[in-house]
Amino acid sequence: MGAKAALVLMAMLSLGLYTAREWDGTLGTSDERVIHLNFWNGFTGPDGRTMLEIIRQFNESHPGIEVTMQRMEWAIYYNKLMVAGIDDRAPEVFVIHASTLPRFARAGFIAGIDELFEGSPPRLPLDDFEAELMRQLRYDGQTIGVPMDIHPQGLYLNAALLREAGLVDTKGQARPPVTYDEFMAAVHAMHDDPDGDGRADQWGFSWSMWRHNFQSLMPQFGGRYFNDDGTSALDCPENVAALAFMVSLREGELLVPPPENNLGWVGFRQKKVAMVFDGVYMLGDLKRLEGLEYVAAPMPQIGPNPGTHGDAHVMCLQEDLDDDTRAAALEFMAFVSDHGLNWADAGQVPARRSARESEAFKSMQVQSAFAEQLPYVLFPPRSPAVFELQQQLDFAVEKALRGRATPEEALREARENFETFVRNAGLPMLADSEAPS
Amino acid sequence: MDWLRRVAPYLFITPYALAFTCFIILPFFVAFGLAFVKLELTSQQPAAFVGFDNFREALGDPYFRKSLWVTVYFVVLAVPTTVALAMALAVGMQAMTQRWARNTVRAMLFVPGMLNVAVAAILWQWFFNGEFGLFNHLLESLGLPRLPWISSRALAMPSIVFMTLWWTVGGSAILLLAGLQQIPGELWEAASLDGAGAWKRFTQISLPMVRPVLLFVLVINTIGAFQVFGQTYLMTRGGPELATRSVVQYIYETAFNNYRLGYGAAMSWLLFMLIAAFSLVQFFVLRKVDA
Structure with missing residues (x-):
C-alpha cells in the first residue's frame, strides 16, 4: 500500500470516528424520545444475571426507557465511578455499598431522591424499609439512595456433619448452635484431630473473612467504631473482647486452622470445615456446588448480645439530570426495588419488609435465616475514611490472629493509625452530625 | 508529490x-503538579498548593517506608536472580548445536511472558494454595511437610519472586541470547586454541562482549521490579501483614481507594526519582567497567 492510499485510509477512519461521536444513537426520525439510562454496578457474579433479567423486564414494560447495564469488579468499579462522577460523566443510576456511601456523598455527584418516599401514596413506602438502614442513607438532610438489600454475615453449616455429630433437633434435622455453649460444643463435636498435632482432619469451625468475622462479633460484645463524641473507639474494651475471643480459638486446644493456612470458606466447600461465618452473598457459590448439604442460621450469640455485621447495596442517582431522565431513572430504581423477591433469588436479603414477609421468601432457607438478624445488624461506620478504617482493622485482626500483638495492642495501633490518617487527609472521622454512634 | x-x-x-x-x-507533568497540591477528592476542600508537604509526609509515613523496603527487597531478590538465570539460559541455548532444539527452548521460555499478569498470578495462586495447591501436593507425595507458600511472612515474597522468575526470565534470556549470537565465533575458537576453558571463555569473552545487552537487561529488569504491582496485588493483596505490599500498591490505594491524589502523586515522584537514581548508577557503573 502506497503512502497516498494510507493517507486516504486514515482520513476515512478519522471521518468515521468523528461521525460516530456525533451520532445520537437513533436511526431515522422518531417523534417519541427514548430515554437511555446507564446503570453501573459491580454485580459480576450470578447476581449480575439476575439483575439483567430484572432490567429485561423493565425495558419490556417501559417502551420509552432503555436501561443498559455495565458491571465490573467492585474495586475497579469504584475507581471508575469516582473519576467519572467528579468529571460529570457518572452514569444516570449506579449502585454503591452503604459502607462506601460516605466517601461518594462527599464527592458531590449523588442526587437526593426524597420524592420517591413522599406523596400519598408514595412511590416507595418508607415504612417498608428498615429504619436503621434508611438512617444510613441520609446525608445533608436528604435521602440519597434506594436500598436494594441488606447482606448480613451469618452462620453456614454442613448439615451432614452436624447430623453425624448428633447435633439434631427432635425431627432428626441438623440443629445449628444458638448460644456460646452450644457453639463451643458443636466446634468440639465436629473437630477431628486424631493425633492432636493441631492439623485436624476435620475442623468444627474456621475463620473465613477475618475482618468481617471480627466486625460480626463486635456488636455481640457491645463494641463500636466511634464513641458518642465522634472519637475513634476501635480499641474500646468491647472490641478487644471480641478480638480476644477470635484469638482464643487458636490457643490451647487449637480449635481453628492456623492463620498461615486459614481457608475457611474453601474448607467448608471441601467438607473439611463444618461451620463458617460468611455473608449471605456466598449462597451463589454454594448453589453451584454439588454434594454439599448446607444450611444457614443466624450468628450464634458468642457475646452478651445478639449481633452481626451487615452492609447494603444502594441504588443512587446522578445529579444534574434533566426532568425526563430523572423521572425515568427514579421509575427504574423503584421498579428494581419492587422486584426485591427476584433479587433475593440471587442470594440477597431484600431491603423491603413486604418482600421478606412473602411466603416465597420464607421458603428461601439461607436468605430467610440471615434475614432474622436484621433487627440487630451493625452497619459499617459513616466515615469518609472508611477504606482506611477497614484496612486498619484488617491489619489489627491479622496481627492478633498471627500472635504478633495482643488484641489490645493491635487495636490500639489501628486506632492511632486511623487517627493519623484522617488528620493527614484533612477528613472528618464521621460523615456528618446525623451519623449514628 | x-x-x-x-x-x-x-x-x-x-x-x-x-x-x-x-x-x-x-500525566507525567500533571502528576508533578499534583505532588505539590493537597487534593483529596472526598475532603470537600478545593485543591491547595502545599509546597513540599506531601513529600515530607511521605518521608515520615511508616507505611510508605515499609512498602519501599518491601519493594527494595523484591528488587534485590528478583533482579540478580532473573539476570543470572537469564544469562545461564542464554549461554545454554547458545551452546545448543541443533537449531530446532534451541528454537524449541526459546519458544518455551518465551510463552509465560506472553501471559497477562492476571492469568499468571491466578495460575500461581492455585499452585501455591496451602490446602490443595500443586506444590504442596508434590511435597506431600514426596513425604515432605506442606509449606505456607504465600501465607507466611517469611515465604510470601520469595514465592512471588519465584513466580516472577518463571514469568519474566524468558524475555531477558532471549535478549541475552541475541547479544551472545552477535559475538564473532572466531574469538571463542582463538581462545580455545590458546587453552582457555569454558569459564575463562565466558568471563573473558562472552561477558565483556555482551555487556551492552546485559546493561539493558539489568536496567529494564530493575525498573520493572521497582514497579512491581500486579503479581503481589493479585496473589496476596499485599499480605500477609503487609509483607508483600509494594510501593506501587500503596500509591494505588492512596490515590484511588483513599482518593488522596496529591499525596499519591508525591509518592509516585519519589519512586520515580529512586528508579532514575538506580538506573543511572547501574548505567555508569557498567559503562565504567566496560571502558
Missing part, C-alpha cells in the same frame, strides 16, 4: 505520538 513523501513519515508516527503525549507525557 515530494511534499507527501516528506510529510508521510510524520503522519505515520502521529497516532503513537498523540497517544504517548496524552498518556505518558501529560
Whole structure:
C-alpha cells in the first residue's frame, strides 16, 4: 500500500470516528424520545444475571426507557465511578455499598431522591424499609439512595456433619448452635484431630473473612467504631473482647486452622470445615456446588448480645439530570426495588419488609435465616475514611490472629493509625452530625 | 508529490505520538503538579498548593517506608536472580548445536511472558494454595511437610519472586541470547586454541562482549521490579501483614481507594526519582567497567 492510499485510509477512519461521536444513537426520525439510562454496578457474579433479567423486564414494560447495564469488579468499579462522577460523566443510576456511601456523598455527584418516599401514596413506602438502614442513607438532610438489600454475615453449616455429630433437633434435622455453649460444643463435636498435632482432619469451625468475622462479633460484645463524641473507639474494651475471643480459638486446644493456612470458606466447600461465618452473598457459590448439604442460621450469640455485621447495596442517582431522565431513572430504581423477591433469588436479603414477609421468601432457607438478624445488624461506620478504617482493622485482626500483638495492642495501633490518617487527609472521622454512634 | 513523501513519515508516527503525549507525557507533568497540591477528592476542600508537604509526609509515613523496603527487597531478590538465570539460559541455548532444539527452548521460555499478569498470578495462586495447591501436593507425595507458600511472612515474597522468575526470565534470556549470537565465533575458537576453558571463555569473552545487552537487561529488569504491582496485588493483596505490599500498591490505594491524589502523586515522584537514581548508577557503573 502506497503512502497516498494510507493517507486516504486514515482520513476515512478519522471521518468515521468523528461521525460516530456525533451520532445520537437513533436511526431515522422518531417523534417519541427514548430515554437511555446507564446503570453501573459491580454485580459480576450470578447476581449480575439476575439483575439483567430484572432490567429485561423493565425495558419490556417501559417502551420509552432503555436501561443498559455495565458491571465490573467492585474495586475497579469504584475507581471508575469516582473519576467519572467528579468529571460529570457518572452514569444516570449506579449502585454503591452503604459502607462506601460516605466517601461518594462527599464527592458531590449523588442526587437526593426524597420524592420517591413522599406523596400519598408514595412511590416507595418508607415504612417498608428498615429504619436503621434508611438512617444510613441520609446525608445533608436528604435521602440519597434506594436500598436494594441488606447482606448480613451469618452462620453456614454442613448439615451432614452436624447430623453425624448428633447435633439434631427432635425431627432428626441438623440443629445449628444458638448460644456460646452450644457453639463451643458443636466446634468440639465436629473437630477431628486424631493425633492432636493441631492439623485436624476435620475442623468444627474456621475463620473465613477475618475482618468481617471480627466486625460480626463486635456488636455481640457491645463494641463500636466511634464513641458518642465522634472519637475513634476501635480499641474500646468491647472490641478487644471480641478480638480476644477470635484469638482464643487458636490457643490451647487449637480449635481453628492456623492463620498461615486459614481457608475457611474453601474448607467448608471441601467438607473439611463444618461451620463458617460468611455473608449471605456466598449462597451463589454454594448453589453451584454439588454434594454439599448446607444450611444457614443466624450468628450464634458468642457475646452478651445478639449481633452481626451487615452492609447494603444502594441504588443512587446522578445529579444534574434533566426532568425526563430523572423521572425515568427514579421509575427504574423503584421498579428494581419492587422486584426485591427476584433479587433475593440471587442470594440477597431484600431491603423491603413486604418482600421478606412473602411466603416465597420464607421458603428461601439461607436468605430467610440471615434475614432474622436484621433487627440487630451493625452497619459499617459513616466515615469518609472508611477504606482506611477497614484496612486498619484488617491489619489489627491479622496481627492478633498471627500472635504478633495482643488484641489490645493491635487495636490500639489501628486506632492511632486511623487517627493519623484522617488528620493527614484533612477528613472528618464521621460523615456528618446525623451519623449514628 | 515530494511534499507527501516528506510529510508521510510524520503522519505515520502521529497516532503513537498523540497517544504517548496524552498518556505518558501529560500525566507525567500533571502528576508533578499534583505532588505539590493537597487534593483529596472526598475532603470537600478545593485543591491547595502545599509546597513540599506531601513529600515530607511521605518521608515520615511508616507505611510508605515499609512498602519501599518491601519493594527494595523484591528488587534485590528478583533482579540478580532473573539476570543470572537469564544469562545461564542464554549461554545454554547458545551452546545448543541443533537449531530446532534451541528454537524449541526459546519458544518455551518465551510463552509465560506472553501471559497477562492476571492469568499468571491466578495460575500461581492455585499452585501455591496451602490446602490443595500443586506444590504442596508434590511435597506431600514426596513425604515432605506442606509449606505456607504465600501465607507466611517469611515465604510470601520469595514465592512471588519465584513466580516472577518463571514469568519474566524468558524475555531477558532471549535478549541475552541475541547479544551472545552477535559475538564473532572466531574469538571463542582463538581462545580455545590458546587453552582457555569454558569459564575463562565466558568471563573473558562472552561477558565483556555482551555487556551492552546485559546493561539493558539489568536496567529494564530493575525498573520493572521497582514497579512491581500486579503479581503481589493479585496473589496476596499485599499480605500477609503487609509483607508483600509494594510501593506501587500503596500509591494505588492512596490515590484511588483513599482518593488522596496529591499525596499519591508525591509518592509516585519519589519512586520515580529512586528508579532514575538506580538506573543511572547501574548505567555508569557498567559503562565504567566496560571502558
